[in-house]
Amino acid sequence: MDRADTSARIATVIEPFNKKALPVTDDTSFAADLEWDSLTVMDFVAAIEDEFDIIITMNQQAEIETYGQLIDAVTKLRG
Template identity: 70%
Template sequence: MDRAEVDQRIRSQIEPFNKKEIEIKEETTFANDLEFDSLTVMDFVAAIEDEFDIIISMNQQAEIENYGQLVDAVAKLQGE
């Protein structure tokens, strides 16, 4: 699966969590731009893990601050 396909699938997953309808860009942050609280992050990560059948470790989650980093991380996990 290429990065563009990963990007498209994540965009479909993020839609219900994007309450403020922020335009999603590579640099869009989850904490500041989307205002995700810890519970929303957990729900969103679970949705991504289910969609791609992967596990995103707590260490990986801590390193992912923006949308582009998430796409890269999921694409990398898909390749493993």
């Protein structure tokens, strides 16, 4: 799976979490732009893990601040 495919699948998963209906780019910050609280982040991470059948550790989550970083992390975890 390449980065574009990963991005498309994540875009589908993020849609119900994007309450502000903001356009999402690689630079979109989950905390600053989408204004997600920790519960929303945890729910979203669980949805991503289910979608891709992966585990994102707490340490990895702490390093992922933007949509682009998430795409790269999921792409890497998928191999």
